[in-house]
Amino acid sequence: MVERAWTIGVDLGGTFLKLALLNPAGEIVARDRLPTGGFEGHDAVLARMAEGIRRLAAQAPAGAVGGVGVGAPGIVDMANGVIDDLPNLPGRWSGVPVTAMLATATGLPVRLINDARAFVVAEHRLGAARGADTALCVTVGTGIGGGIVAHGRVLFGLGGAAGEIGHQIVQPGGIACTCGNRGCVEPLATGPAITAEAIRRCVQGFTTTLPEMVGGDLNQITPELVDRAAEAGDPVAIGTLRDAGYWLGLGLAGAIGTLAPEIVVLGGGVARPGGCYWRAAEQTARTHVHVCDIDRIRFVPAALGYDAGVIGAALWGQSEGSG
Ligand SMILES: [Zn+2]
Known part of the structure; x- marks a missing residue:
């Protein structure tokens, strides 16, 4: 069974980065939305993402955030935490070690998932497919x-x-x-x-x-x-x-x-x-x-509408790979 720590989800979209802080009950207690700015390149996008993660983590009890999950709209290497291709985002996203870069920047363990699979994780754990x-x-x-x-x-x-x-x-x-x-x-x-x-x-x-x-x-x-x-x-x-x-x-x-x-x-x-x-x-x-x-x-x-992607990413960041 999955441990029930606080967790942060990030939905990397073509236009916006959506972030949410989930409490151990899986409820969103804080959220943020930042421009993706993909045209600035992946380093800038990931720096903005890390900043958003740090801000949300500061709203949880000290040391309570156990992990971060990032949902990305493309081909991802889940095992190694690397984005292979994001066809709908500007810039070159081939071979970007997202989880390593974010973990270094935030001090938190980070896991990566395709955004559609994040939707399924959310609907299965907390939504219509529960x-x-x-x-x-x-x-x-x-x-x-x-x-x-x-x-x-x-x-x-x-x-x-x-x-x-x-x-x-x-x-x-x-x-x-x-x-x-x-x-x-x-x-x-x-x-x-x-x-x-x-x-x-x-x-x-x-x-x-x-x-x-x-x-x-x-x-x-x-x-x-x-x-x-x-x-x-x-x-x-x-x-x-x-x-x-x-x-x-x-x-x-x-x-x-x-x-x-x-x-x-x-x-x-x-x-x-x-x-x-x-x-x-x-x-x-x-x-x-x-x-x-x-x-x-x-x-x-x-059942989870607009939030499914970010909730699924957060649950993924918290899980031990059980899906
Ligand atoms: Zn096709």
Whole structure:
């Protein structure tokens, strides 16, 4: 079992560093948000991170912080605490020994985890997948992150890369993906995919209220706006969300067939519970799984919202590697 010390989580995002101090009960008692400033290079980012960690540690009882966890949006070497690649952050992040640098700067033990796996750790320990034996967790925003709980533990796989359901190929020869493949779920089913497809349909002249909602400036279209238009009955918005949800649903179906999870947790800004996108994804998954009893599988919203990444990182920093 994990020791229950105070712990600090850091979510390294493209725009902000989010930090949180958790007490032994896993509650956030202090938080901070700093600009990432990735264009300044990783040394500057890590120095800012260390400063934020020291400030939060000073708010805990003296000597109570037992560890720090850092969640990073890319490929990380968890065992050695090294970031191998952060494709969405400016600067060169290949081979950066994050945990060693931060441990030196803060005097605290530091552990590194991919941000999607941090989301799964948080939802499994404290959120929607709490107590689950087998769970599939997926978060949809500007990308698709995911992870797996198997036999009551987060499954990391080789290099911590298990659970990348966004990179299943659902449309062979389709849109190019950042991972190097074509036709992955990710470029078809994320927030940017929804925005791009909605704009394309506006430009093609389909009847829709979307241009009017943004005063004619199609660049103002966001996934949230498309969702609002869909709720109001706009056919283009509904079609766009249904199509994106369909692609996610195919990806979910493949993962469900592989795992037979008791629960599917969906989170992130795009997958609004009960919305068009969610319904299409769930319905598609349910109608494309025939190898396990899909009626017994529950689809539930993630419980920790915006804080899941930083909470998961903090729990990871506190754990002894049990996931
Ligand atoms: Zn891909």
